Amino acid sequence: MSIEVITFDLDNTLWDVDPALLRAEQAQRDWLLQHRPGAIERYDHKRLWEFKQSVWKRHPHLAHHVSQMRIQMLYELQVAAGYDEASAREGAELAFDVFLQERHQVVLYEEALGVLRSLSRRYTLGALTNGNADIYKTDAGEYFDFAFLAEDIGAGKPHPDMFHAALEQSGAEPGQIVHVGDNPEHDIQGARGVGMRTVWMNSQGEEWPGGERADREIDNLLQLPEAIASIVASRP
Ligand SMILES: [Mg+2]
Structure with a gap:
């Protein structure tokens, strides 16, 4: 897979x-x-x-x-x-x-657009947020195939319903999805709980709070393609 x-x-x-x-x-x-x-x-x-x-x-x-x-x-x-x-x-x-x-007037990290554009050529990209931001109101919208807000689903990450929405929408198996996020509990524990692979985006240089770590850790989106590639390479 x-x-x-x-x-x-x-x-x-x-x-x-x-x-x-x-x-x-x-x-x-x-x-x-x-x-x-x-x-x-x-x-x-x-x-x-x-x-x-x-x-x-x-x-x-x-x-x-x-x-x-x-x-x-x-x-x-x-x-x-x-x-x-x-x-x-x-x-x-x-x-x-x-x-x-x-x-909605968010300012994407300057490296975000290039990284998302390049990843979107190979992967289906989705957004999963507990907030009320709309990815389609940003310049990155064109690279996203789907987006779910917790308020649409009726439950926020780490609740599995958010991740199940991504599974249903994409038709992928959990092991075919990598979730990228900054929140150790909402993003990393939550995604891992349904069997997805995980990348912890730690732009602030935080200490990992304990518990099982993400598959990969990055502090800048420029490191993401390589992190994904190494997850792919490490698969049995
Ligand atoms: Mg976040």
């Missing part, structure tokens, strides 16, 4: 997510300040985080639906400030749209 499919985590694997998240949070705040005065002024970063956590606690069924969770938080912020339900619902959708637009 050869390797046929490579699946990628997105945030902190193909790009740094923090700059896009910061801009998105700021755009959301600006929208609320302008269109729903009183809703967010009293929340600094720390208090907004606490408010978010209280929303998560009250809506555990939304745990893997990051977009719905944010819309719920935006709704509750406005209701708490005295807005009626209809304006709060509408405001939540509009503020979320503004958030999402910035959230």
Whole structure:
């Protein structure tokens, strides 16, 4: 059995997510300040985080639906400030749209496009993310054959449903897939749990947290083709 499919985590694997998240949070705040005065002024970063956590606690069924969770938080912020339900619902959708637009303005690692282009000539490429980024809204979209968000599947990595979605979509056996990601639990343990091969993208030079390591480790996407080649070469 050869390797046929490579699946990628997105945030902190193909790009740094923090700059896009910061801009998105700021755009959301600006929208609320302008269109729903009183809703967010009293929340600094720390208090907004606490408010978010209280929303998560009250809506555990939304745990893997990051977009719905944010819309719920935006709704509750406005209701708490005295807005009626209809304006709060509408405001939540509009503020979320503004958030999402910035959230999608990710900057791919500069080596990403070339590596993905070259891998896409030989392999089927897929995206598996627990976040709400859309690979098809980036310049790398043309190289991807499929993409699944945890909120579409109803479960996030390391839950096997995410990886099963990739198996079903590609028609490949688990041993024909290499999953690449930065999160030891979500990406490496999760993919290994369904029998896939794994590459740990460790761009920050983190210590491996313990447990069985990934098949290969890289700190830059330029090392990925060689890592994949050596997985192929090492197969029985
Ligand atoms: Mg990640």
